[in-house]
Amino acid sequence: MTCIRDLRTEIDEVDRRMLALLEKRFSLTKKIGEIKRKQQKPIYDSEREKQVLGRLSTNTDLDSCFVEKIFKQIIAFCRENE
DSSP: OOOOOHHHHHHHHHHHHHHHHHHHHHHHHHHHHHHHHHOOOOOHHHHHHHHHHHHHHHHHSSOOOHHHOOOOOOHHHHHHHH
């Protein structure tokens, strides 16, 4: 039988990996922002945001509203830092 401590240790590892992936995402969006500025393109792309949110909301067993809330926050933060 798995104990709470073992499960919490596993959660800690998941959290660590999630943070590493967020850091990678932020780094990539920063590079995209640099390219957009060089090409004089707008930072905000509403169609791309709709595509991302739609794809993420349908490719999971998690509640789609929950996923959308989380990723809207992530996308907004990334956009601010592009």
